[in-house]
Amino acid sequence: MxxxxxxxxxxxxxxxxxxxxxxxxxxxxxxxxxxxxxxxxxxxxxxxxxxxxxxxxxxxxISIPSLLDMQVSNIDKTTKFLWRLEDGNTIESVLLFHPDRVTACISSQVGCPAKCVFCATGQSGFVRDLKAGEIVSQVVAMEAQRRVNIGNIVYMGMGEPLLNYEEVLKSIRILHNEKTKNMSMRRISVSTVGIPEKIIQLADDLPEVKLAISLHAPNNYKRDMIVPMNRKYSVEEIVYAAKEYQKRTKNRVTFEYILIREFNDSRDDAEKLADLLKGMGAYVNLIPVNPVDNVENLKLERPHYWAVDRFKEVLDKRNIENEIRKEKGTDIDAACGQLRRRNVK
Ligand code: SF4
Structure with a gap:
């Protein structure tokens, strides 16, 4: 073979x-x-x-994945790819166009075991880990398809990268090599729901790589409901690991926070989040939820615009740097897992 x-x-x-x-x-x-x-x-x-x-x-x-579907946003050129791998499994990757750079969002697993309730990938179940080569080839395939030079890579597509740690690390090292993509480690970001021991290991193994943590709730009661993995690793353990990562790497940690109407978007939620992150110099991305169909027992509605502003104001007042993430590709199935879900059903 x-x-x-x-x-x-x-x-x-x-x-x-x-x-x-x-x-x-x-x-x-x-x-x-x-x-x-x-x-x-x-x-x-x-x-x-x-x-x-x-x-x-x-x-x-030279296993370039085959293109099954590609959607290009008419609004901002965001491009979503659905690939078929050698064994017939499918994964997604996304290209995001900014004025000064192109960012690739790539997958690390087929499906995802984390089962976050707001995520189409999580709702579709877990199939298998990707090999390092299947991670690297997404970057090459996207560059070839759209004739672009990718300047940033985020491990934020399908899958929980820290649950496929060795292959993700290897893929980063391959992409970093000057004979391949020659991608600076500082332009690579790993996004995780929070596996504390792996966060600390990442700090030691690849200290230049950036870290984003999907927190989404300021306490365990609420986080348990939307990020089932939280039952294994509590909010406190994750924030502790983030502080340790920061101490070891001197990198600022980004926290992703999906805002869901009347669930985690109140003034009190914002204050609690600020309490949790105070003194860290962290950065918070506020993301109004992108509703997924068929989520049981939980109403996932987009927050009112004033609730988003109110949340931001609290963080601003508490000196927690943050921004409301500008949505990209709103005219295509741009949220993680949606394209695959539509095609695989
Ligand atoms: S949000 Fe990320 S970690 Fe959670 S289920 Fe989706 S792919 Fe997995």
Missing amino acids: KKDIFDFDYNELVNEFSKLGLEKYRVDQVLDWIFQKKVFNFDGMTNLSKENRTVLDERFS
């Missing part, structure tokens, strides 16, 4: 090539064809001899 070239980091690839009698600079050439020129078959790599191309083709695949 052929091995997926995206699954190897640079040193592993040098080793693999040397077993075939190919020098290190051949690795550089192949990576240049794939990552810069977006050539995904060995036959098109014309600075390699025919013989070398045949040998490589016998041993390796």
